[in-house]
Amino acid sequence: MKNLSTRFNPQGSEVENPNIEEEKREQHIEEERARRDWEFSLSTVVSSSSDGASTDTIGIIEFDPSDNLVVTGGIARKIRVYSIKSFLSGENHSHGERNVTWLQHNDACDYYICTPAKLSSLRWKPGSAGRVLGSGDYDGVVTEYDLDRKIPIFERDEHGGRRIWSMDYSHWDPFVGASGSDDGTMQMWDPRCEGIKNVAKVRPSGGGSAVCCVEFNPFGGPLIAVGCADRRAYGYDVRKMVDPVLIFDGHQKTVTYVRFLDQHTMVTSGTDGCLRLWSMHDARMIRVYMGHMNTRSFVGLSVWRTGGLLGCGSENNHVFVYDKRWGEPIWVHEFGVGSKDGCDPNFVSSVCWRQVGEDGCTLVAGGSDGILEVIVGKKRAF
Numbered sequence: 001m002k003n004l005s006t007r008f009n010p011q012g013s014e015v016e017n018p019n020i021e022e023e024k025r026e027q028h029i030e031e032e033r034a035r036r037d038w039e040f041s042l043s044t045v046v047s048s049s050s051d052g053a054s055t056d057t058i059g060i061i062e063f064d065p066s067d068n069l070v071v072t073g074g075i076a077r078k079i080r081v082y083s084i085k086s087f088l089s090g091e092n093h094s095h096g097e098r099n100v101t102w103l104q105h106n107d108a109c110d111y112y113i114c115t116p117a118k119l120s121s122l123r124w125k126p127g128s129a130g131r132v133l134g135s136g137d138y139d140g141v142v143t144e145y146d147l148d149r150k151i152p153i154f155e156r157d158e159h160g161g162r163r164i165w166s167m168d169y170s171h172w173d174p175f176v177g178a179s180g181s182d183d184g185t186m187q188m189w190d191p192r193c194e195g196i197k198n199v200a201k202v203r204p205s206g207g208g209s210a211v212c213c214v215e216f217n218p219f220g221g222p223l224i225a226v227g228c229a230d231r232r233a234y235g236y237d238v239r240k241m242v243d244p245v246l247i248f249d250g251h252q253k254t255v256t257y258v259r260f261l262d263q264h265t266m267v268t269s270g271t272d273g274c275l276r277l278w279s280m281h282d283a284r285m286i287r288v289y290m291g292h293m294n295t296r297s298f299v300g301l302s303v304w305r306t307g308g309l310l311g312c313g314s315e316n317n318h319v320f321v322y323d324k325r326w327g328e329p330i331w332v333h334e335f336g337v338g339s340k341d342g343c344d345p346n347f348v349s350s351v352c353w354r355q356v357g358e359d360g361c362t363l364v365a366g367g368s369d370g371i372l373e374v375i376v377g378k379k380r381a382f
Contacts, residue, residue: 038309038361040321040331040377044087044101046108048370056370059298060122061352063364064130070364071133072372073119074349079135080105080112081147084354084362087374105370113150117141121167126174134177136164142179142189154191158198159183166213170238171220178224180211186226188238200241205230212298213258223280225266227255233268235280246283250276256294257301261324267310269294269301275310277324291329292320297347297368304353304361309377311363313348319365319375336371 048056059074070082086108087101121136125144132153133145140159143152159181167179176199178188184207188200204211209229216238217223223245227233233255235246248255251270259267265286266278275289292299292314299313310322313335321331335348346369354362361377 037323037379038321038330038377039380040333040375042100042333042373043362043376044103044372044374046082046087046103046105046372046374048105057368058350058366058370058372059120061300061350061364061366061372062122062124063352063354064124065126066130067354067356069130070352071122072350072366073115073122073135074366075118076370077115077118078112079115079119079122079133079145080109082108083110086110105372108372111150113145113147115143120163120165121179123168125169126171128174134167134169136167136179138163140164140181140183142167142177156189158187158189159185165211166215168215168224170216170224171218172216172222172238176238178214178216180214180226182210184208184210186211186214186224186236188224188241200238202226202236202241204228204234204244205232210254212254212256215258215260218260219263221263225258225260227258227268229254231255231270231272233258233266233278235283246280248276248278248283248285250285253295256298259301259303261303261308261310262305265324267301267303267324269299269312271295271297275301275312275322287324287327289322289327289329291322291332292316292318297349299348300351300365302351302353302363304363305355306358307361309353309361311351311353311365313351313365313367315347317346317348317367319348319351319363319373321363321377333375335365335367335373336369 057075058072061072072080117137117139123134125132135143140161141157144154146153162181162183164179164181170176176190180186185203187198189198205228213227215225222238224236231251233248234244237245252272254271257269268276273294277287293316302311308324317335319333320329323330349368350366352364359379363375365373
């Protein structure tokens, strides 16, 4: 498998440069070292009682700000809330050389909230101490839920009934939220502005292509990133929502996810089967990550900022982990029980890193069959 890092030797060079060959060897050594840096293992499997029905597809997984709670949503029209502790109890069974905890959703789930529509997005509201959770659904409605009382407390329908693919809250002004929809718009709203439909509305793609993902800068800046079906991602300054200040052009198909990795870089995912790392200063593409399969579905994308690791699903029902420094995966895990003929109809549909720890990490992955898997990583000591 080729390393598709943008640090490749320029095309057209006909003379072998020994310095470049030495650089390639050193780079290969560093890649192998990155693979040996981490030891990953399956810790817990939470299975569905409906034997993998498509109605249980998990489309979203999110950790709360304290990293002690996990929420999931998807086709089942339920918001399920789990505590990390619940994933650590249960009956252990041998899985290769490891012990794995096996649970049922009904036993592992602390509680759930029924929703009126299928869910495509969940985000915790900043400043609410983990009490308020926002959702975007297939009916084009943004709803906020009070998890203490388990009731909806805010609702708005600004997309004309068209499916919302993604929603997020600003960390610069936590009252402000944004949603992207099949209607080709990204809209920002503020519940403090009564009688006003939205505080800003943009249509990134001139052709009206769907807005598939939105994310505010989690480090508090005024930037919001948007990914579209027109194969591009855009960056807007929320103080002047007219034209994008950055355009990220490189994907060959729909951009399904945008994730800020740090204050200087952002990662995007597309149905061209690639993750791409971009500079937030000049929209320059830094690196391409390949190995997973993604041609038509939302397979999840999450970044662990402390460790510089990227996680995503795949349409061949595997979980992939990349180190931000290298274009090839450092770890691949077959999800679920697999298929005897190798033609598994299921796929990994969502992933989320827990943002705590330095020498240890936790990745939760969900599948189209409703299964959750908890994967733990430990940094090896050399």
